[in-house]
Amino acid sequence: MGWIKVITKESLLVAQREDLRNIMDLLEVSEKHARTLLIHHRWDADSLLAVFLEKERDRLFSEAGVTIAEPNVLAPLQSSQVTCNICNEDVSADAVTTMDCGHGFCNNCWTEHFIVKINDGQSRRIRCMFYKCNTICDEAIVRNLVSAKHPDLAERFDRFLLESYIEDNHKVKWCPSVPHCGNAIRVDGDGYCEVECSCGLQFCFSCSAEAHSPCSCLMWELWVKKCRDESETVNWITVNTKPCPRCLKPVEKNGGCNHVRCICGQDFCWLCGCAADQHHARSSCGSYKEEREKKTGQAKRDLFRYMHYYNRYKAHTDSLKLESKLKKAIQDMETISDSKEFSIKDFSWLTNGLYRLFRSRRVLSYSYPFAFYMFGDDLFKDEMTPEERELKQHLFEDLQQQLGANVEKLSHFIEESFDEFLQVDRIMGIRMQVINLSALIDNLCKKMYEFIENDLLGRLERVTHNIAPYESKGVERASELSDSWDSDDSLSMKTCNVDSYLQWDSSANGAGSSESGSPTDDSFDQSSSLDESGCSSRKRAKKEALDDPPFNLNLPAEGFDKN
Amino acid sequence: MLDLSRVQKELVDCNRDKSSGVSIDLVGDQLSHLAGTISGPIGTPYEGGVFRIDIRLPDGYPFEPPKMQFVTKVWHPNISSQNGAICLDILKDQWSPALTLKTALLSLQALLSAPEPDDPQDAVVAQQYLRDYPTFLGTARYWTEAFARRVSIGTEEKVQKLVEMGFPEALVRTTLENAGGDENMALEKLCSG
Ligand SMILES: [Zn+2]
Ligand SMILES: [Zn+2]
Ligand SMILES: [Zn+2]
Ligand SMILES: [Zn+2]
Ligand SMILES: [Zn+2]
Ligand SMILES: [Zn+2]
Ligand SMILES: [Zn+2]
Numbered sequence: 001m002g003w004i005k006v007i008t009k010e011s012l013l014v015a016q017r018e019d020l021r022n023i024m025d026l027l028e029v030s031e032k033h034a035r036t037l038l039i040h041h042r043w044d045a046d047s048l049l050a051v052f053l054e055k056e057r058d059r060l061f062s063e064a065g066v067t068i069a070e071p072n073v074l075a076p077l078q079s080s081q082v083t084c085n086i087c088n089e090d091v092s093a094d095a096v097t098t099m100d101c102g103h104g105f106c107n108n109c110w111t112e113h114f115i116v117k118i119n120d121g122q123s124r125r126i127r128c129m130f131y132k133c134n135t136i137c138d139e140a141i142v143r144n145l146v147s148a149k150h151p152d153l154a155e156r157f158d159r160f161l162l163e164s165y166i167e168d169n170h171k172v173k174w175c176p177s178v179p180h181c182g183n184a185i186r187v188d189g190d191g192y193c194e195v196e197c198s199c200g201l202q203f204c205f206s207c208s209a210e211a212h213s214p215c216s217c218l219m220w221e222l223w224v225k226k227c228r229d230e231s232e233t234v235n236w237i238t239v240n241t242k243p244c245p246r247c248l249k250p251v252e253k254n255g256g257c258n259h260v261r262c263i264c265g266q267d268f269c270w271l272c273g274c275a276a277d278q279h280h281a282r283s284s285c286g287s288y289k290e291e292r293e294k295k296t297g298q299a300k301r302d303l304f305r306y307m308h309y310y311n312r313y314k315a316h317t318d319s320l321k322l323e324s325k326l327k328k329a330i331q332d333m334e335t336i337s338d339s340k341e342f343s344i345k346d347f348s349w350l351t352n353g354l355y356r357l358f359r360s361r362r363v364l365s366y367s368y369p370f371a372f373y374m375f376g377d378d379l380f381k382d383e384m385t386p387e388e389r390e391l392k393q394h395l396f397e398d399l400q401q402q403l404g405a406n407v408e409k410l411s412h413f414i415e416e417s418f419d420e421f422l423q424v425d426r427i428m429g430i431r432m433q434v435i436n437l438s439a440l441i442d443n444l445c446k447k448m449y450e451f452i453e454n455d456l457l458g459r460l461e462r463v464t465h466n467i468a469p470y471e472s473k474g475v476e477r478a479s480e481l482s483d484s485w486d487s488d489d490s491l492s493m494k495t496c497n498v499d500s501y502l503q504w505d506s507s508a509n510g511a512g513s514s515e516s517g518s519p520t521d522d523s524f525d526q527s528s529s530l531d532e533s534g535c536s537s538r539k540r541a542k543k544e545a546l547d548d549p550p551f552n553l554n555l556p557a558e559g560f561d562k563n
Numbered sequence: 564m565l566d567l568s569r570v571q572k573e574l575v576d577c578n579r580d581k582s583s584g585v586s587i588d589l590v591g592d593q594l595s596h597l598a599g600t601i602s603g604p605i606g607t608p609y610e611g612g613v614f615r616i617d618i619r620l621p622d623g624y625p626f627e628p629p630k631m632q633f634v635t636k637v638w639h640p641n642i643s644s645q646n647g648a649i650c651l652d653i654l655k656d657q658w659s660p661a662l663t664l665k666t667a668l669l670s671l672q673a674l675l676s677a678p679e680p681d682d683p684q685d686a687v688v689a690q691q692y693l694r695d696y697p698t699f700l701g702t703a704r705y706w707t708e709a710f711a712r713r714v715s716i717g718t719e720e721k722v723q724k725l726v727e728m729g730f731p732e733a734l735v736r737t738t739l740e741n742a743g744g745d746e747n748m749a750l751e752k753l754c755s756g
Contacts, residue, residue, distance in 0.1 A: 085661055086569070086625060086660045086661060087566060087568075087569055088568070088569055088572055105660075109660065112626045112660075113660055115626075116623050116626040116627055129659055129660045130659060131659035131661045131662055132657070132659070133659075
């Protein structure tokens with residue numbers, strides 16, 4: 001797993017400095033040249049160094065627009081008056097600026113040039129004014145000249161340079177939250193992963209869409225589009241419709257006439273489904289029937305196939321929404337059990353069970369669009385023989401079914417545990433079931449991913465589909481970037497969101513909490529309330545009290561499910 | 564603001580050199596609107612033609628590139644046969660303030676000599692150029708004959724006459740063009756509108 005960091009407005013400068021310093025030291029160049037080189041190589045220091053080792057230094061520099069000034073080029077101009085080649089004005093030598101490439105023009109002209117380029121959004125690569133000169137202008141010169149005339153524009157120039165670190169950088173992406181939280185996420189390592197910004201949004205780092213593993217980004221993109229396009233179709237099919245022979249959209253019969261027209265303009269015969277301008281003769285109506293039936297049959301099969309996957313995908317997504325309401329119920333219950341003399345006070349098994357339910361529900365839900373594409377004709381038609389496909393599909397569906405059945409069981413037990421009138425014995429029984437099922441389900445998810453990665457996507461020959469790996473403990477939350485982040489092993493979590501109880505829970509483990517009914521923490525504030533992020537203030541208070549303890553996200557899942 | 568002194572100097576410099584085959588004239592009384600003329604290069608299907616180019620100078624000129632467009636219809640992969648739009652790097656991101664209108668026009672002349680069909684403005688022309696060069700040559704030559712011959716000086720005379728009657732030149736040109744070169748019809752339109 002890679003390093004996942006959140007870059008806030010404040011830490012942007014720090015992050016950039018880090019990379020600049022690295023290149024400045026290695027290549028022995030100034031900061032401005034390091035920046036120019038890094039921008040040219042999209043802030044990928046590794047690829048920059050690889051090019052450096054491969055090509056000679058001069059080529060690397062000239063391609064990026066870096067010119068190391070020869071001392072004699074920068075020698076002060078001898079004459080006191082110089083004619084600027086752009087404005088044709090005679091100016092004194094001290095009003096002329098010469099870039100590293102040796103091209104000098106009057107300061108007014110440079111300033112105008114910079115202003116045009118900054119306004120044009122080209123701050124990151126302002127080239128010398130000389131025709132075909134590739135040299136990137138010195139950022140300090142740009143800043144000085146522009147700020148003398150337009151201080152606000154100089155500020156914008158600096159912001160552009162800073163934001164280049166995000167926009168031109170493969171390893172960094174803006175958080176796609178709307179409205180934007182202002183953060184970016186940096187991933188050092190595999191870019192195929194799912195991340196959680198400190199604002200709480202979880203997304204696929206590779207495509208910036210919602211987290212969608214085990215679907216690949218392409219599968220997910222196609223699926224979202226398909227769902228949008230088909231939503232009408234799926235609704236219509238439930239009433240009596242027939243697919244149009246041209247656009248395959250279902251058409252409803254309007255009145256008794258068997259000659260119908262689709263919205264696409266296609267006329268067709270309701271009886272045989274064939275394209276027809278007019279009422280066609282009964283004889284021809286029958287003669288096409290077989291072939292037609294085969295074709296409309298195919299369209300119908302495609303649609304039914306889609307609906308099969310869509311309905312299951314939708315059912316699990318809907319369940320997930322309903323179950324997420326249980327989160328609040330658990331919090332309420334904990335509050336109650338704290339205040340009353342309730343015999344069972346430790347609910348970590350329930351929290352963990354619920355968390356496992358969320359995780360596996362997501363996997364299950366997204367496994368349907370995955371299967372739709374994996375075993376359909378849209379993407380991998382020629383990758384597998386029909387026999388091979390059938391076999392693999394069976395194996396996959398077996399796993400899917402096992403997972404599904406156990407997820408429903410878990411959901412059932414968790415729901416039951418909210419019954420206030422349960423006997424202690426029954427609660428203990430449920431507790432056992434939830435703990436066992438959680439472990440089993442985690443294992444099934446792992447198995448499903450193994451099958452996907454090794455036997456399905458891993459076997460593709462013509463194309464590559466990468467997916468974010470299964471993370472037993474959930475989507476990795478980005479930690480704050482600090483000056484010392486490079487050497488800092490501990491990922492501190494400063495955010496409050498869906499899964500934040502994880503940290504709370506693990507620290508409880510460390511504190512040696514037991515199931516015997518002793519309060520897990522004395523500092524619980526009983527007047528806790530939910531804030532708008534859906535996180536109880538009590539938890540946050542506790543987190544602060546613990547002073548961001550280190551938490552190893554790679555902790556095996558068993559660690560959560562054991563107690 | 565447009566650097567007027569530089570533009571004036573450019574006009575003088577460009578028109579002093581008669582041998583270059585390019586020239587620049589004022590269109591109205593604004594230095595920001597000019598008309599360039601280039602003669603078709605010898606040995607190309609454009610030979611013998613005279614091509615007019617509409618030149619608009621943005622406020623940021625010379626730090627922003629001039630906007631140029633062929634007024635004379637021309638059959639060329641990098642020039643739109645529909646509206647005369649030009650695909651040339653120095654008029655876009657390769658523009659340098661150190662270039663001038665004259666160098667830009669000379670580049671256009673060079674473009675007429677050496678089309679770049681891989682970076683086309685007009686896909687139809689570019690395809691013909693690549694797949695059926697003889698037909699391309701024929702069409703380009705025919706268009707030069709039809710639209711760019713010096714005979715169209717006749718048009719210039721009509722323009723001159725109408726401008727002398729007190730109508731702005733730009734308006735005169737478009738009206739004449741819309742009237743299919745019919746002087747009387749153009750005059751009627753100019754008076755009524
Ligand atoms: Zn100047
Ligand atoms: Zn230069
Ligand atoms: Zn965010
Ligand atoms: Zn994705
Ligand atoms: Zn239709
Ligand atoms: Zn009828
Ligand atoms: Zn029929």
